Amino acid sequence: MHAKSSSKYLNSRVLKLNVGFIMAEGAGFSRDVPLEIPEPVRVADDVTLENLLGMLRLTRTSEGILVQGQLECTSLAECGRCLNNTTVTYTLEVEEIFEISYRDDPFVIGEDGILDLAPLIREESILNTPQQVLCRPDCQGLCPECGQNLNEGQCDCVANDIDPRWTVLADLLHKED
Numbered sequence: 001m002h003a004k005s006s007s008k009y010l011n012s013r014v015l016k017l018n019v020g021f022i023m024a025e026g027a028g029f030s031r032d033v034p035l036e037i038p039e040p041v042r043v044a045d046d047v048t049l050e051n052l053l054g055m056l057r058l059t060r061t062s063e064g065i066l067v068q069g070q071l072e073c074t075s076l077a078e079c080g081r082c083l084n085n086t087t088v089t090y091t092l093e094v095e096e097i098f099e100i101s102y103r104d105d106p107f108v109i110g111e112d113g114i115l116d117l118a119p120l121i122r123e124e125s126i127l128n129t130p131q132q133v134l135c136r137p138d139c140q141g142l143c144p145e146c147g148q149n150l151n152e153g154q155c156d157c158v159a160n161d162i163d164p165r166w167t168v169l170a171d172l173l174h175k176e177d
Contacts, residue, residue, distance in 0.1 A: 014037055
């Protein structure tokens with residue numbers, strides 16, 4: 001996923017939740033928390049998401065807090081055929097236990113009661129980004145000879161349907177004519 005060329009994005013600090021009030025409750029207590037971040041947010045150096053929307057359920061367990069939910073998001077990606085930037089929308093299914101611990105681990109709740117969703121959202125967004133992104137289903141791609149974007153118009157290259165590995169045999173065929 002690529003960051004937009006504009007540097008106007010939110011820092012991943014917006015993905016930090018104060019869960020101290022849940023930590024004070026007993027196991028089984030849960031709270032639904034809406035997550036609505038329409039602006040671009042830089043989750044990590046390699047992941048920037050937009051329109052991060054959904055509902056998270058935070059449930060107190062004996063180990064910590066179970067975070068579950070479904071988030072919709074969009075990100076900027078390159079078309080696999082023409083290399084133009086395009087927007088991709090996809091769903092993130094999140095489910096992780098954040099332990100109560102004082103060690104340096106991405107899925108822990110520190111003594112300050114702050115739960116950082118950024119590592120979880122980064123991981124899920126990388127796993128859920130479509131492998132083949134197309135700007136549109138009928139994308140023509142680039143000319144393999146000159147690099148012209150065929151969606152913007154045809155190029156002047158001569159169509160050569162013969163695989164270059166077979167040119168020697170094609171030459172022999174033409175010699176016999």
